[in-house]
Amino acid sequence: MSIANLKEPGKLTKKDFESDQEVRWCPGCGDYAILAQVQRVLPDLGIPRENYVFVSGIGCSSRFPYYVNTYGFHTLHGRAPAIATGLKLTRPELSVWIVTGDGDALSIGGNHLIHILRRNLDVNILLFNNRIYGLTKGQYSPTSEPGKVTKSTPDGSVDNPFKPLVLALGAEATFLARTIDVEARHLQDVVRRAHAHRGASFVEILQNCNIFNDGAFNDVTDRDIKAEHQLVLEEGKPMIFGKERDKGIRMNGMRPEVVQLDSTNESEILVHDSKNPVLAYLLGHMTPPEFPTPIGVIYDVDRPVYEEGVQQQMRRAREKRGGNLDGLLKRGDVWTVS
Amino acid sequence: MSIANLKEPGKLTKKDFESDQEVRWCPGCGDYAILAQVQRVLPDLGIPRENYVFVSGIGCSSRFPYYVNTYGFHTLHGRAPAIATGLKLTRPELSVWIVTGDGDALSIGGNHLIHILRRNLDVNILLFNNRIYGLTKGQYSPTSEPGKVTKSTPDGSVDNPFKPLVLALGAEATFLARTIDVEARHLQDVVRRAHAHRGASFVEILQNCNIFNDGAFNDVTDRDIKAEHQLVLEEGKPMIFGKERDKGIRMNGMRPEVVQLDSTNESEILVHDSKNPVLAYLLGHMTPPEFPTPIGVIYDVDRPVYEEGVQQQMRRAREKRGGNLDGLLKRGDVWTVS
Amino acid sequence: MSDGQTTFTKERQEVETVVIRFVGDSGDGMQLTGTQFTAASALAGNDIGTLPDFPAEIRAPAGTLAGVSGFQLNFSRSEIFTPGDHPDVLVAMNPAALKSNLEDLPTGGMLILDQEAFNEQNLKKAGYAANPLTDGSLDRYRVFAVDITRLTTLALKDSGLSNKQVLRCKNFFTLGLMAWLYHRPIEPILAFLAERFGKNAALLDANTRAFKAGLFFGETSDLFTMQYEVPPATIAPGTYRNVTGNSALCIGLIAAAERAGLPLFLGSYPITPASDILHDLSGHKEHDVVTFQAEDEIAGVGAALGAAFGGALAVTTTSGPGIDLKSETIGLAVKTELPLIICDIQRGGPSTGLPTKTEQADLLAALYGRHGEAPAVVLAACSPADCFGTAIEAARIAIKYMTPVYLLSDGYLANGAEPWLLPKIDDLPDFRVEFRTDPSGYYPYLRDAETLSRPWVVPGTPGLEHRIGGLESEYLTGNISYAPANHEQMVRLRAKKIAGIAREIPPTKIIGAESGKVLVVGWGSTYGSITAAVRSLHRDGLSVSQVHLRHLNPLPPDLGDVLRRFEHVLVPEMNMGHLSRVLRAEYLIDAIGFNKIQGRPFKVEEIVTRVKKLVEEEA
Amino acid sequence: MSDGQTTFTKERQEVETVVIRFVGDSGDGMQLTGTQFTAASALAGNDIGTLPDFPAEIRAPAGTLAGVSGFQLNFSRSEIFTPGDHPDVLVAMNPAALKSNLEDLPTGGMLILDQEAFNEQNLKKAGYAANPLTDGSLDRYRVFAVDITRLTTLALKDSGLSNKQVLRCKNFFTLGLMAWLYHRPIEPILAFLAERFGKNAALLDANTRAFKAGLFFGETSDLFTMQYEVPPATIAPGTYRNVTGNSALCIGLIAAAERAGLPLFLGSYPITPASDILHDLSGHKEHDVVTFQAEDEIAGVGAALGAAFGGALAVTTTSGPGIDLKSETIGLAVKTELPLIICDIQRGGPSTGLPTKTEQADLLAALYGRHGEAPAVVLAACSPADCFGTAIEAARIAIKYMTPVYLLSDGYLANGAEPWLLPKIDDLPDFRVEFRTDPSGYYPYLRDAETLSRPWVVPGTPGLEHRIGGLESEYLTGNISYAPANHEQMVRLRAKKIAGIAREIPPTKIIGAESGKVLVVGWGSTYGSITAAVRSLHRDGLSVSQVHLRHLNPLPPDLGDVLRRFEHVLVPEMNMGHLSRVLRAEYLIDAIGFNKIQGRPFKVEEIVTRVKKLVEEEA
Numbered sequence A, B: 001m002s003i004a005n006l007k008e009p010g011k012l013t014k015k016d017f018e019s020d021q022e023v024r025w026c027p028g029c030g031d032y033a034i035l036a037q038v039q040r041v042l043p044d045l046g047i048p049r050e051n052y053v054f055v056s057g058i059g060c061s062s063r064f065p066y067y068v069n070t071y072g073f074h075t076l077h078g079r080a081p082a083i084a085t086g087l088k089l090t091r092p093e094l095s096v097w098i099v100t101g102d103g104d105a106l107s108i109g110g111n112h113l114i115h116i117l118r119r120n121l122d123v124n125i126l127l128f129n130n131r132i133y134g135l136t137k138g139q140y141s142p143t144s145e146p147g148k149v150t151k152s153t154p155d156g157s158v159d160n161p162f163k164p165l166v167l168a169l170g171a172e173a174t175f176l177a178r179t180i181d182v183e184a185r186h187l188q189d190v191v192r193r194a195h196a197h198r199g200a201s202f203v204e205i206l207q208n209c210n211i212f213n214d215g216a217f218n219d220v221t222d223r224d225i226k227a228e229h230q231l232v233l234e235e236g237k238p239m240i241f242g243k244e245r246d247k248g249i250r251m252n253g254m255r256p257e258v259v260q261l262d263s264t265n266e267s268e269i270l271v272h273d274s275k276n277p278v279l280a281y282l283l284g285h286m287t288p289p290e291f292p293t294p295i296g297v298i299y300d301v302d303r304p305v306y307e308e309g310v311q312q313q314m315r316r317a318r319e320k321r322g323g324n325l326d327g328l329l330k331r332g333d334v335w336t337v338s
Numbered sequence C, D: 001m002s003d004g005q006t007t008f009t010k011e012r013q014e015v016e017t018v019v020i021r022f023v024g025d026s027g028d029g030m031q032l033t034g035t036q037f038t039a040a041s042a043l044a045g046n047d048i049g050t051l052p053d054f055p056a057e058i059r060a061p062a063g064t065l066a067g068v069s070g071f072q073l074n075f076s077r078s079e080i081f082t083p084g085d086h087p088d089v090l091v092a093m094n095p096a097a098l099k100s101n102l103e104d105l106p107t108g109g110m111l112i113l114d115q116e117a118f119n120e121q122n123l124k125k126a127g128y129a130a131n132p133l134t135d136g137s138l139d140r141y142r143v144f145a146v147d148i149t150r151l152t153t154l155a156l157k158d159s160g161l162s163n164k165q166v167l168r169c170k171n172f173f174t175l176g177l178m179a180w181l182y183h184r185p186i187e188p189i190l191a192f193l194a195e196r197f198g199k200n201a202a203l204l205d206a207n208t209r210a211f212k213a214g215l216f217f218g219e220t221s222d223l224f225t226m227q228y229e230v231p232p233a234t235i236a237p238g239t240y241r242n243v244t245g246n247s248a249l250c251i252g253l254i255a256a257a258e259r260a261g262l263p264l265f266l267g268s269y270p271i272t273p274a275s276d277i278l279h280d281l282s283g284h285k286e287h288d289v290v291t292f293q294a295e296d297e298i299a300g301v302g303a304a305l306g307a308a309f310g311g312a313l314a315v316t317t318t319s320g321p322g323i324d325l326k327s328e329t330i331g332l333a334v335k336t337e338l339p340l341i342i343c344d345i346q347r348g349g350p351s352t353g354l355p356t357k358t359e360q361a362d363l364l365a366a367l368y369g370r371h372g373e374a375p376a377v378v379l380a381a382c383s384p385a386d387c388f389g390t391a392i393e394a395a396r397i398a399i400k401y402m403t404p405v406y407l408l409s410d411g412y413l414a415n416g417a418e419p420w421l422l423p424k425i426d427d428l429p430d431f432r433v434e435f436r437t438d439p440s441g442y443y444p445y446l447r448d449a450e451t452l453s454r455p456w457v458v459p460g461t462p463g464l465e466h467r468i469g470g471l472e473s474e475y476l477t478g479n480i481s482y483a484p485a486n487h488e489q490m491v492r493l494r495a496k497k498i499a500g501i502a503r504e505i506p507p508t509k510i511i512g513a514e515s516g517k518v519l520v521v522g523w524g525s526t527y528g529s530i531t532a533a534v535r536s537l538h539r540d541g542l543s544v545s546q547v548h549l550r551h552l553n554p555l556p557p558d559l560g561d562v563l564r565r566f567e568h569v570l571v572p573e574m575n576m577g578h579l580s581r582v583l584r585a586e587y588l589i590d591a592i593g594f595n596k597i598q599g600r601p602f603k604v605e606e607i608v609t610r611v612k613k614l615v616e617e618e619a
């Protein structure tokens, strides 16, 4: 425990967010890059270091809090959203971050995840999606592709996977984004936007598990081909991609499709609007090989924040009813024996 | 236990599906009507009575299996989908029905629900949505409207509710429908369609709890006004409603809107297509007062059924590897000591 | 009626103790009748004990056996401890209520019935072949068939209310009649009516008229030849109120949070019979109470643990099935050493069991129901009012020792009520929390030399940033450690910390002789029955002593000595022998279980008989 | 080498028992080296015991202490029961491996090191200030610094493999050297290579060459002056294979399902150290095995219960945290009386604890970790191979008595291996299930007069439609019942059914005298250490007896008598005293706990010392 340097928020640097614990992911794991980018963003958010709390479940990804020199709670498999909810309700002024994996968040923790999203607590959820169970050494997860051969599916998985963003949208999420472990700048931007959003921010981070699911996202990380496979979303900009920026997305009736850009169809290209839930639904569904993988902020709308509603009721109750212990004891019929 | 009349499926009647147990819902509860309609449909489905199994969780609605003279399992709060999954995987030939409530399915059971939907087991899920916890005497549920005053929210709920159909769609459901306790014919039709669907069928049944949430669905059940508030979906038909059938739904950009019908806009009215996921998403979101409440089959698509994939792998393994206990014992290096 | 406006004229007989049971259809308002009679009796200065009995169904069809709702009240001029074994008086509003309760009425007991309710339809619903009012089957009792329905209707004929509304007033007619019969003060009841129906003049008037009609009917009708009177008990001076266990628990938690200077956080999921705590606390936001109805029990306790990490007095409430589900998270609280109160309002099990009935069968689960070595504190309340004090003790220990504490109550305590001598706020223990803020020399698992407790540091404290979690921690630093010796040290340390709490437990109070033949040891809600039984045995001249435990883990340090001073140790429990198993293992004493698993409390006479048998076997 | 192609010429010394520990980086293939050496030793006719030791991290950075992976093997000409307390030989592939294992090597022990690995970088990673090879700190040992890296590289210089691939062959060089040193048969290793790399000629060739290079290095290098030989043990005749506990458990479950004539259903969620059962069974679909990786532990056990309702032999597997989560559903299985096997592969707790370490601290949770009165059967396996028999016994009881059965194993059994005398299939108990199909006289809770078991009727059976659930049931009919007397009857009946299973437990086997001073009582994986300790004590002439329990609930009916025949009962457990607590409560015997909670099995000498101390104290 370092008697840490008590700096002004504005003076913090990445180093201030590195804990004294040796980082213990496999060499080459995508988690390193995510950690580094998050540590880079935290000093810039204007929040005193002691007001950050990282809450995680169990999994490789969930070791994250140990490496960030803020408050942290490495909880139970799947339960981080529940524990974070109690923390945030008690201490709304804290900046609460949930770090989770595809198994932690979508398998055992699915229920807590959908409920924290619908309630819209003001927390930031970073889901490290490596499409595998890393810590338990390689079983398929609810995001593994059908047919996946893993330790627990030697003949291939017969499960249909979740699309995390679509599930979150179905659960009434108010902020959806996707980014990639190795896209340093993009990841930082998305994390910043997630923090800026008031309410629950749900960020899917595509993360390579080089031990048990290496190359799961090669199409969007491989330098040579990624431009053809990433659809980088920008607010108010048309959905154009490709090395030559020669392809775009347009609607064909109620279904989106990829088209080769030319002068005749440029105006038909969809323009990104993060307030549009239908667009969010369509983007959440776009998966390779038919579509490029959308990255960036997919959805970002306002809705009342849960803990503010709670606080407001408490304020009102205090104004209306006071809060006197003696009165509470004597509530109802009392009688005195002398 | 009656040494029951062993009839051919074709000869069964409603009476054959009435158990000897006294029905114990509150007088006037919407559950009675649902029970009666389901009992009416079951004889017609061509399935021997002994092949039906009703699996439920805990709640007023979950008492359902006791009253249906088939096999039944009244399990634990929220766990019916998990238990039904094991049953169906073991005995794919059975017709498995899950009966659940809004608390049972969407609160404690949310995770099992989304997972059974994504896996697409061939079961029928009947969710009795009364927007309240009935059995525990009136706390708000995940479908209660914001601001709802209940025993546990004396100052009004600050939770944003789920839209059950939207959540189910986000969880990759392949069949979505909605019906109403008191719409006898409609309920029967929907239950029949749910049964006909191969895969997980998710049916939301609006159900009146006359004790703790009376009149929650008055707008769609009240004879005088319901025509203005129900949007009865029919495949391939335009979405028209109103007593005078004078209103319709059309798209305005990417958002639906209600319009007064006239000759100029008739062609713009949306036509129902249960294969269209975007339409399903839009319909799932339509809520009063802005929109009428859609009822009927909202979404119905094909996707491989989980237990069939499992069975197929088992068949293949048997063909490829045989299944001989002696071989299993002697797998790997063995040596003999004499 | 001493100071009433009405003067009654019939002969009045003094009695020591009366047990009345009101029974009727769930729709008949029997709970209200019972609680109003109780309030009046309390104000009359009697000692009281009550037991409501709810039907398992929400609203079973009217008139059926499944729909019967009951409320039993024991009131006395001397100290009493239970709602009474058997009613002296059974007030039955319909045949179903009669049928399902008659077996409890002793021969010669008084039976007050609503005559008109014994019609063909109701008799059939209750499964009566013949009308018991006329077939002689009630000859063993003193039957008073009052035409309650007709008399109520008559009294309200110009009230302008609908027939249905009029019938709803029957219970106040009945209450009036009973108030007359037992000469209860009527002002509190009238005051209640004024408060309840103040906004609806027609209903206020109707219920008041029905009540008075009952009162006057008693006075004028020939049916009743005398009134009874239960003089006031000699009761410790002070201010009293009537309180249920769940309500006392809520007040205790709020008071504890205030004494600790912390906000109170409840993370819970509804379940009978614990839900009322959630309901009650939800109405007390003005006391800095946050209630969170979670998506399930796991989230309920998880949120509570998060709140504890954030610096709240964190509580989760549930009943049996929820205890199972919460156990993993409670294990994390043990490991991370955060304060947490887990209230288990026990009900009949196993599995969904008998949700509306009482039982004490979660003790072993509270003690041992977590994987690994995860010791936690276990306390139990022994009466409705004692839920208050037990809640405060739970909070005090949780905070001082940074540990989860189970607080066991049960359906019987939760819904039962008794008069409660209100404590003075300043007499409550003061355990104001000072979170650690000083970074110098800080380690997350630094230990207080006396309590072995680690420091409570809340997020937001500059310079004390740290991480905790469920993996084994290194002594002091709290860093993850898989070192064998460290693990053993930490396991033993956690055990020692909990065991050390014993040092604070006051000497065991023995009721009766300090040593002798028989010691009756109990815990939880059996307190009333055991105490009454032991008193009764003392009156019969038997040498029996009694010990009732609040602290179940750790146990009182002197308990082994106490137990060894008796030839026989009898442990009555509403389970198959949880405490007796613990005592046997702990002290190698041949504790004899006396077990009743009927979803119902012990009757006093059952315990009396069992103890007598033990003494006789001995002889 | 008796029948090998190669003739070795150095002197050969016979030894009784050797313990070798292979340690290296997780990437060094030590598990493979260890298991191949084991297989060869088994084929050489030795008795063997093994213990792998995995790092807690998936892949800690190469060369660090956190990344060290180990495999210990004990092989002997006489019967052995453990992997050995201390290695006689430590084979360390890098400085980190040396550092974290050296303290276990006794003075004079043999140390075989990869000289080249002790470079500056690796020394730094391991935290060595000076090179132990040169600073004299290893003088107490017999050090053999072999240039494994260089020699492997040399041997493979024309292999066409990349440098990385070449280095991966170091473990086969080492294996070759060790095979030479202990004169192991080389055919099985060559056969293994052929099978493993059959499809890749280059790798097959490289590994074979590396292996042989190691073998020849031993023979030709001056470093080693003699070979050792451990002659074959006298072992019961029959066919053997080497088996881990998890693997034996899988085979046992498959065999049990076949004997029951049922499909096998596994509902599970991955968790260390239970996951391998899920993996293994997933590869056996040809045996009518359905494996379901559920969304969580609750769904895993729920699906299993649904499968039991459907007529499968239903199993769920997990470790500590999962046991907590499953408890509610297991309570439902108790209440609905459906057969269900719950395998708990225990690991270090509490909470997430020490996932890769072993412990026995879930016994009380298995016995008592459910709310309400929910008795279940608890069995424990005592050795890797015994997991087979225990699985069959669990299935037999579950089906015959329609009850959940816990099968306790632990990380030590799960991953440890021993030779297993393969049973004859026809000798396995036959418990073919006949589901009830006859409607006449059927009730869902009808009871078999002897077993008190209810009939198993599966959906799809015409005329037997019925409903079951978690609410209390009426005796016989199974209809919901809240009747007090019925509840007591059902609670006692469920308890009696489980207690009655005791009648089938064979007489307790006592190793050593039938009565005397000290009895050592154990359960689970302590069997090996206790047995070896008791043998050793017998050799020292001490009168110590041993009892090892497979049945923990119900306990053997004669156990109380047995315990009472000894002056002292010592209970070694890898927990804080679970079984000793049970024995104390059950028999009022002053069982003395001997508790080790280090995530590691007992050493034989620890038990020997403890028993001697007990005997001395006595004297």
Ligand SMILES: Cc1ncc(C[n+]2csc(CCOP(=O)(O)OP(=O)(O)O)c2C)c(N)n1
Residues within 6 Å of the ligand: A058, A059, A060, A061, A062, A076, A077, A100, A101, A102, A103, A104, A105, A128, A130, A132, A133, A134, A135, A136, A141, D269, D270, D271, D272, D297, D321, D322, D325, D352
């Ligand atoms: C209650 C419980 N069940 C299971 C486990 C075992 N477990 C730990 S992490 C994990 C899955 C991890 O997968 P994911 O969340 O995708 O994280 P990753 O390791 O891939 O980052 C499992 C099954 C556990 N620790 N606790």
Ligand SMILES: Cc1ncc(C[n+]2csc(CCOP(=O)(O)OP(=O)(O)O)c2C)c(N)n1
Residues within 6 Å of the ligand: B058, B059, B060, B061, B062, B076, B077, B100, B101, B102, B103, B104, B105, B128, B130, B132, B133, B134, B135, B136, B141, C269, C270, C271, C272, C297, C321, C322, C325, C352
């Ligand atoms: C584990 C567990 N938690 C809580 C309960 C209490 N409980 C029973 S039903 C119920 C909610 C019922 O609501 P819903 O599912 O909407 O059914 P309804 O009664 O409205 O039909 C609750 C909280 C329980 N039986 N088990």
Ligand code: SF4
Residues within 6 Å of the ligand: A024, A025, A026, A028, A029, A030, A031, A060, A061, A130, A134, A135, A208, A209, A210, A211, A212, D058, D059
């Ligand atoms: S197993 Fe995969 S996810 Fe886990 S640390 Fe290693 S590379 Fe990363």
Ligand code: SF4
Residues within 6 Å of the ligand: B024, B025, B026, B028, B029, B030, B031, B060, B061, B130, B134, B135, B208, B209, B210, B211, B212, C058, C059
């Ligand atoms: S409480 Fe509501 S849902 Fe339950 S039975 Fe009564 S009316 Fe129906």
Ligand SMILES: [Mg+2]
Residues within 6 Å of the ligand: A059, A101, A102, A103, A128, A129, A130, A131, A132, A133, A134, A141
């Ligand atoms: Mg993952």
Ligand SMILES: [Mg+2]
Residues within 6 Å of the ligand: B059, B101, B102, B103, B128, B129, B130, B131, B132, B133, B134, B141
């Ligand atoms: Mg409901």
